Amino acid sequence: MREETVMRGVYLPGDSTAVLRELPVPEPGPGQVLVEVGASGICGSDIGYIYHEHKGHRGVEGAAYQGVVSGHEPSGRIVAAGNGCTRFGVDDRVIVYHIAGCGLCDNCRGGYFISCTSPRRQSYGWQRDGGHARYLLAEESTCVPLPDRLSYVDGALIACGFGTAYEGLRRIGVNGDGDLLVVGLGPVGLAAAMIGKGMGARKVIGVEVSPRRREWAGSLGVFDATVAPAGDAEATAGLVADALGARGAATTIDCSGSRAGRSTAIAGAAEWGRVSLVGEGGTLETEVSDALLHKQLTLYASWVTSLTAMTTLATNLARWGLRPEGVVSDRFPLAEADAAYRLAAGASAGKVVLLPSESLS
Template identity: 70%
Template sequence: MTTTIPSTMTGVYLPGTSSTERREVPVPTPGPGQVLVHVGASGICGSDIGYIYRGYKTHKGVDGPAYRGVVSGHEPSGRIVAAGEGVRRFGVGDRVIVYHIAGCGLCDNCRRGFYISCSSEARAAYGWQRDGGNASYVLAEERTCVPLPDELSYVDGALIACGFGTAYEGLRRIRVSGEGDLLVVGLGPVGLAAGMLGRGMGARRVVGLEPSTGRRSWAEGLGVFDATFHPEELSAAMDLTGGRGYGFTIDASGTAPGRSSALDGAAEWGHVSLVGEGGELVTEVSDTLLHKQLTLHASWVTSLPAMTELAENLVSWGLRPEAIVSDRFALEDSDAAFALAAGASDGKVVFVADGDV
């Protein structure tokens, strides 16, 4: 497969002023162990909005900007068009998802596949400390590539790269199955992913809590939620279980009230997963936790093996992540894309390449 690779491309940068900048930059050449990926789709993540787009001064307790003025975007998916020396597992023409952290590969967390928790100073996130996917091409370490099945689109792959991976790991931790109902708190992109995956994993009933009318409507249109409610209607959601509560709950809201709803909505002996970033966990302990015998799990993204497993499972379950995408943009429309993702989008916002992706 021969592809003509241009010498320059447009990359989207985030100056931290709730705006974007498009710059013409060189197309990189892969070095040893690296591949050049022609980006088919790249998602906009909620973590990009606060910490980079809006220019918040701290990220996960680290003072100063974590973003180092690179091409933005940590959710790329595409096709390999060039490979450097020593690349062995992947090759030109392969369709891949790019796991969004390049870890050292040697520390304990990396050896477990959790590059997200790499403890080395060499750790670098695409779109944060190294150039990311909001461009025509992204230079990736071969070790961060995950196979994208032919049955899935590049948009599917972009969503797996972060949001669906995050939701999947959170649900894996609490072992969602047909033995209980699932309550999803917060129906942004990660919550929508959790609802879809919960259905694939066999939850008896999937119910969502979300304050936004637009997002509740969008979620109901996906056909994976049995019902959605405003958080103030938690009692009505509990009625669907005969008052027993939900065997599995997951908070994707990242808010103190949302986390409280996930705890309050859990049944006795229930399992609660926390995946939403930021905020606080505020709870009464005895009646809410101890007397209900709850198990709490905290989860940060997912591992490389689990992301590979997720892509394969989506095919077997007949599920397409792109169903949660409400808006698609070209890179030239980066201002509008980020503004929508930071405001009133009902579902996921993605950049897509020209052609069928």
């Protein structure tokens, strides 16, 4: 029996701090569920657009963050359900897709709530309360089943970073016929490598500037080799080719969001290769004839994933025996949210997550 009426949530004032404030435990209305949060990740987009300063995002006028409880990567257990809920109920373990769309536009009807075109679109942790609190009020329509074989930390990672990586890899058709190059070994890059292995990539090679991140990535057991950038993109592509024993990778994905990283993903692709761009921000600058046309490359860009693909991903990860929580380097209780955000914004080796509910950790 849930007895709490008040809980603490994490807010981001935009001055490089995370503060805890009290707020009421919400009650679910029609079509809503109350989720006890087992784990909630800290995302790079929160650092870039909210933590240091409140910025606009996705064409939004003014700050995108509306002063709500932060955190858009939640996973947990449903403890109450409102009227009209039919698919999920009390005690169901769920991942919460981090956008609540209108449900009516073409993007929503295809499962891509991330690209909802309605002004009613709200992101958890940006325009409505998110997962950095013990309880989260969620729309039933945004819930994804969390397989029993996966932990709440696994679910939190699937909610954003792993979903983003999976969509990028689906677009380029990673399979056992070729190798995979991953550029940028932050949390999304680590996710791409793990999923790429599950999808059957023959070899997975990583490129990363940070020695600490290369060391952490190498310890996960999913990379066949990790290399540091060497001079320009062509020189780095030469190192990748040496590691592969081939002239390039059939599939490449840039998770760095940098101009240099994108150039490396293009240069490291083999003839007829397929290149995926998922890293936010920055620019793309490339020579066209030799880099693209003469190599017959195809470039794909994707933004997060769909609700249905996220459901498939969770099922596949359990079937493949892969645990996303392996990319987590640091876990913090909710009371230490400020320290967690400082680490995530600084020199964390891997993913940083909060564990809001002691009863589920």
